[in-house]
Amino acid sequence: EAGVVQSPRYKIIEKKQPVAFWCNPISGHNTLYWYLQNLGQGPELLIRYENEEAVDDSQLPKDRFSAERLKGVDSTLKIQPAELGDSAVYLCASSSGGERGYNEQFFGPGTRLTVL
Amino acid sequence: GESVGLHLPTLSVQEGDNSIINCAYSNSASDYFIWYKQESGKGPQFIIDIRSNMDKRQGQRVTVLLNKTVKHLSLQIAATQPGDSAVYFCAERGAGSYQLTFGKGTKLSVIP
Numbered sequence: 001e002a003g004v005v006q007s008p009r010y011k012i013i014e015k016k017q018p019v020a021f022w023c024n025p026i027s028g029h030n031t032l033y034w035y036l037q038n039l040g041q042g043p044e045l046l047i048r049y050e051n052e053e054a055v056d057d058s059q060l061p062k063d064r065f066s067a068e069r070l071k072g073v074d075s076t077l078k079i080q081p082a083e084l085g086d087s088a089v090y091l092c093a094s095s096s097g098g099e100r101g102y103n104e105q106f107f108g109p110g111t112r113l114t115v116l
Numbered sequence: 117g118e119s120v121g122l123h124l125p126t127l128s129v130q131e132g133d134n135s136i137i138n139c140a141y142s143n144s145a146s147d148y149f150i151w152y153k154q155e156s157g158k159g160p161q162f163i164i165d166i167r168s169n170m171d172k173r174q175g176q177r178v179t180v181l182l183n184k185t186v187k188h189l190s191l192q193i194a195a196t197q198p199g200d201s202a203v204y205f206c207a208e209r210g211a212g213s214y215q216l217t218f219g220k221g222t223k224l225s226v227i228p
Contacts, residue, residue: 031214040124041218041220042218043160044218045216056214091159093159105216107160107161108159109157109159110158110159
């Protein structure tokens with residue numbers, strides 16, 4: 001079974017430029033998560049999707065970050081414009097339905113963003 | 117021994133010894149806890165979980181202990197192997213919530 005796929009794996013941009021990250025979850029997984037992970041820290045949730053609906057985006061900085069999951073499968077996370085402080089690893093995870101909350105989240109390898 | 121590094125607490129153990137990684141969680145209402153392993157350049161990988169109605173759960177070479185009185189979680193790895201070298205994170209989930217809150221990781225280094 002293929003895992004969560006993310007691309008690109010690495011991205012280097014100059015500040016004020018836009019950037020986009022793509023995620024393809026495990027087939028059949030309805031729930032998709034985007035996390036931000038700073039160096040030496042645990043992942044922090046940015047947004048959670050149930051199918052195509054963003055059901056928790058309370059921690060997404062909406063002035064510069066946006067996300068979409070139009071067909072309820074793959075998803076894109078965008079930053080525009082990027083700032084120096086956005087340098088981090090952006091992780092995507094997915095999980096299947098089941099007993100509420102007790103379902104394992106499978107993480108992709110992440111996209112390491114460096115903003116210069 | 118255990119030391120606090122610049123970014124992460126680090127635990128160094130000899131190959132074959134047992135490892136104990138500790139985690140203090142913050143929310144007394146959390147009802148679900150997970151340990152993740154993260155190798156360099158990879159995303160976190162599920163190791164073992166435990167619900168708040170339990171105080172111990174065993175897997176293959178791993179055991180998780182939960183002490184709700186002091187809000188403490190530990191991961192025990194038996195017969196630690198070089199492949200166990202990674203950063204380990206505990207995560208907690210509040211009752212009725214989907215959101216996982218990750219703790220500060222611990223870097224485990226296994227000395228061959």
